[in-house]
Amino acid sequence: MTSADVQKRTPLTALADRARGFHLGTFWDRWGITAVFVILVIAAIIIQPGVDRGAFLNILNITSLLKEASYLGIVACAMTFAVINGTFDLSVGGQLALTSIVSLLAFGIGGSGLAIAAAIGTGIACGLVNSLLVTAMRVPPFVATLGMLFVFRGIGTLLTADGPAKLPYADFGSVFGQIGKISFGGIPLVFVIMVVFFGVGFVILRRTGLGRQVIAFGSSPAAAKFSGISATKIRFFVFVFLGLSVGIAALTYVTRIGTADGAAQDGFELRVITAAVLGGASLQGGKGSLVGTFSAVMLVTVLNDLFRDLQVDSAWQRIILGCVLVVALAIDGLRTKFPGFSVFRRVTALRDQRMASAG
Amino acid sequence: MKHTKKWLVAAAIATSAAVALTGCTGATTDDGAADSDITVGFSVYDMQYEFFQAMAAGTKEAVEANGWKYVEHDEKSDENEMVTGAIALLDSGIDVLIISPFKPDALGSIVDHAKELGVPVIVDDIGGGGTDYDAIVVSDNKDGGVQAAGYIDETVQALGLTSKKVVSITCQPDAVYAAQRNIGYEDQITSLGYEVATSLSGDSDATKAYTIMKDALAKDPDVSAVFACNDDMAVAASNAIADAGKVPGKDIVVVGYNGDPSALEAIQAGTVNATVAQDPNGMGKLTVELAKTLLDGGKITFGDDENREVYNPVTLVTSDNVADFVK
Numbered sequence: 282m283t284s285a286d287v288q289k290r291t292p293l294t295a296l297a298d299r300a301r302g303f304h305l306g307t308f309w310d311r312w313g314i315t316a317v318f319v320i321l322v323i324a325a326i327i328i329q330p331g332v333d334r335g336a337f338l339n340i341l342n343i344t345s346l347l348k349e350a351s352y353l354g355i356v357a358c359a360m361t362f363a364v365i366n367g368t369f370d371l372s373v374g375g376q377l378a379l380t381s382i383v384s385l386l387a388f389g390i391g392g393s394g395l396a397i398a399a400a401i402g403t404g405i406a407c408g409l410v411n412s413l414l415v416t417a418m419r420v421p422p423f424v425a426t427l428g429m430l431f432v433f434r435g436i437g438t439l440l441t442a443d444g445p446a447k448l449p450y451a452d453f454g455s456v457f458g459q460i461g462k463i464s465f466g467g468i469p470l471v472f473v474i475m476v477v478f479f480g481v482g483f484v485i486l487r488r489t490g491l492g493r494q495v496i497a498f499g500s501s502p503a504a505a506k507f508s509g510i511s512a513t514k515i516r517f518f519v520f521v522f523l524g525l526s527v528g529i530a531a532l533t534y535v536t537r538i539g540t541a542d543g544a545a546q547d548g549f550e551l552r553v554i555t556a557a558v559l560g561g562a563s564l565q566g567g568k569g570s571l572v573g574t575f576s577a578v579m580l581v582t583v584l585n586d587l588f589r590d591l592q593v594d595s596a597w598q599r600i601i602l603g604c605v606l607v608v609a610l611a612i613d614g615l616r617t618k619f620p621g622f623s624v625f626r627r628v629t630a631l632r633d634q635r636m637a638s639a640g
Numbered sequence: 641m642k643h644t645k646k647w648l649v650a651a652a653i654a655t656s657a658a659v660a661l662t663g664c665t666g667a668t669t670d671d672g673a674a675d676s677d678i679t680v681g682f683s684v685y686d687m688q689y690e691f692f693q694a695m696a697a698g699t700k701e702a703v704e705a706n707g708w709k710y711v712e713h714d715e716k717s718d719e720n721e722m723v724t725g726a727i728a729l730l731d732s733g734i735d736v737l738i739i740s741p742f743k744p745d746a747l748g749s750i751v752d753h754a755k756e757l758g759v760p761v762i763v764d765d766i767g768g769g770g771t772d773y774d775a776i777v778v779s780d781n782k783d784g785g786v787q788a789a790g791y792i793d794e795t796v797q798a799l800g801l802t803s804k805k806v807v808s809i810t811c812q813p814d815a816v817y818a819a820q821r822n823i824g825y826e827d828q829i830t831s832l833g834y835e836v837a838t839s840l841s842g843d844s845d846a847t848k849a850y851t852i853m854k855d856a857l858a859k860d861p862d863v864s865a866v867f868a869c870n871d872d873m874a875v876a877a878s879n880a881i882a883d884a885g886k887v888p889g890k891d892i893v894v895v896g897y898n899g900d901p902s903a904l905e906a907i908q909a910g911t912v913n914a915t916v917a918q919d920p921n922g923m924g925k926l927t928v929e930l931a932k933t934l935l936d937g938g939k940i941t942f943g944d945d946e947n948r949e950v951y952n953p954v955t956l957v958t959s960d961n962v963a964d965f966v967k
Contacts, residue, residue: 341731349724444814447745450771453752461749538723540745540769546720589728595687595714 309612314560315576317609318583325587340467346586347472348461352377352534354475354578356549357556358482359526361574363519364557365486367499367566368415370523371426374549375433376407380531381541382437385446393457400535401528407433408524415520416513422520430550438543445542453539461536471533478529483571491518500567555602556581559609580605679709680931681734682924683726685742685766686717691920692740695764698924699738706932719743726750730757736931737761738924744769760934762927765920767817773948775940777926778817780951784916785824785867787956788895791914792865793832795893803862808839809849809877811869818844818869821897821916825867837863842873849873853880865893871903871915878911889913899957899965907962914958917965923952 308316356373363369380403387399407429414425440446452458463470486492498505498515506512535541560577562569581602588598680703685692696712703710713729715722722742730737730753737754741747744767751771754761763776792806808826811818826836838856842849849868856863857880866881868874874896878888888894889910896903899917906912930950933940943951957965 339731339733342728345724345727345731445743445745447769448748450748450751450769453748462752534720537749538719538743538746539748540719540743547718585724586728589713589725590732592712595716 310561311570311572313612314573314580314609318576318580321580321583321587325583328587328591342586344464344467344469346582348464348469348533348537349585350578350582351469351471351475352530353552353556353582354575355478355530355533356523356526356553357560357574357578358475358479358571359523360553361557361560361562361569361571362482362486362495362522364554364562364564365499365566365569366495366515366519367502368422368516368519369426369554369557369564370411370520371423371550372407372411372429372433373523373527373553374546375430375437376404376524376527377531377534377549378541378543378545379407379433379437379440380404380527381535381538381545382440382446382543384531384535385448385541386440388448388452388455388457389446393455396457397460397532400531401525404524404526404528404531405521406524407527408521411524412517412520416517422516434543436543437541437545441542445540447541448535448539450539458536458539460532461534461538471537474529474533478526479571479575486571495519496567498566499569552581555606559606561613563613678706678736678935679711679734680736680738680928681711681713681726681729681732682764683713683715683722683729683737683739683741685715685740687714688717691918695740695920695924698921699764699928700924701921702925702928706928715742717742719746722746723749727753730754730759734759736935738764738927738931740764741766741769747771747773760931762930762934764923764927765817768947774934775930775942775948775950777923777930777950777952779918779923779954780943781817781820781954782824783951784897784918784954784956785821785826786828787954788821788867788897788914788916789825789828789832791956791958792829792867792893792895793834795913796864799890799893801864801891801893803864804834805837805860805863806834807853807856807863807866807877808836809842809852809866809868809873810839811841811844813841815844821869822867829865829867834865842868842876844870844873846872846876850876850880853877854884857881857884857886863892865895867895867897869897871896871898871900871912874912874915875902875906878906882911899955901966904957904962904966907957907959908966910959914956917955917957919952919955926950926952 356377360369360373380400383403384396384400388396411426411429414420414429415422418425448458453462461471465473486495494505494510494515495518497508498510498512502512534546556577557569557574558564559580560570560573560575562574584602584605585598588601593601680699682696682699684696687693687696700710700712711729711732711734713725715725719742723746726737726739727750730750737750737759739747739750739761741763744763747763747769748771751761751773755772760774763773765778768776806829808822810822813819822839826839830836837860838852840852842852849872853866853876856866866874866877868877874894878894881888881892881894886892889912894912896912896915899915903912903915907915930940940948940950943949
């Protein structure tokens, strides 16, 4: 009876909160991680790490930072689609390694044009494989993409059995090599690519029927099915979109690193999922924000840069990053009343009950 | 109202996390400050390995002995971290970049960026990736092989072995610097009148080295010595000799390379006769010496002009001096 009371009251309190104009919870949902990112940047400017021309605001540092963010960001954008859709792709690390290798090998055969086509093509092909496994073969996405992670990395290792694929130093000046190098007044091309990708992603997610179907399916697959949304079509799109994103990301990655083998970017999938989740996407589906993911990618990149400049020991870097993730989700948990916080809920419920009987 | 309270809790957690973060990062800002306007950045392969810890220690000591500032970056065996971190070092305004690259092929954008900024790049070991670096310091691997051959000849005679057949187990073919060890060995041992009966690649892998040694003994039971490109393979070869019913170290002379703890133990036990120890600490010091030469506008004397290589001496470790190397 008490729980029913509380539940009945909830919509009312929510309404009352909204009526007040500013609601911290809503603000956190929409801008929380962005706000944390802004605070971190301000902190970085105040601390000003670096050697002598070294301030954080140094244009060179910012250019490098934006370059570093881009390949993670592009895949994190597509991963946000997947997480909103209630799934995720564990194979993106393998896809990135394989796509980078194929692209480098293609450069050796046919130059810049073939290398770019090979990257995009391989990315989409990897996405298609995942799509087919998940939709046609009905393999659960977790298992399908975990399996393909090993397969993609394995193929990558086979292709680089005679040593890592590489972009020869002399070819850093080629069109392909320039992708990772060019910048316009401090803004690198690869970052522009990332921003455009996010822009396109935002339009698809928020302004098209396809995007709404992705969200609807994520919040309630059953309801979506009854509304005539095809689960197969949506999942197919999500995984191919991820493959495409990896193809583009590989171009921004490999032109900067210049080498790849089957073990390249180990653990990439977890960094991508971390960024999406830190950005506010819920692994239960239905919830997520591209603005949040963008901010999370920038946050993680700036944090890494600060760690480096401040010479933080690598063990501490891992601990702090882990804590940031857990704290962000703890806040989210409190906010969305994640079942894990039952003690907290019980306390507040008791208090509400008392207040209800008092009032 | 309930939500607002909850939000205060959440905000408190966030704030304390932020404070903890800045507090913990802020604490490290003031170390390594010296009175000088020269800063040397060292990007190291992976600080988990003893070899690179010693290299970093040597580099740091030499930098600070010059009164310069030392900044370190750990690549953590990751090519992306290597590129991003080394470029961040360059961007932060270092005057010289010293780097032991996890992936030599990933040096391209780093060296490119350094050239744009006019910062000299000195590579420490591993490889230069065909880039435009200013100098690369490597162990004098060829001389290590030559020393091993000389030692083997002496020991074979001292033990009264009559056969002139020897075995050579190499590292993987694309490890060009490591390959010099066996080249130096095979050239020298041949000129001392021996015959290299078997020379095969064990891919730096102990299991493969074991098989190679077993097969070599089946082919020529009267082999008098074996030289392996690394210590793991030397220890494996020693085991293969024992399993074939001979006494390693007495019937067949076994020499390895690197000065790893496994080989040092085996030398003390007598199952391996010797190893050739590299000196990562000395290599670190040498890179700083080269940096000083470059900054003073001097010219580096290369051991190999074409590849801009500078060699760091290696030491033969036998039962006589093994105690100096065991920690």
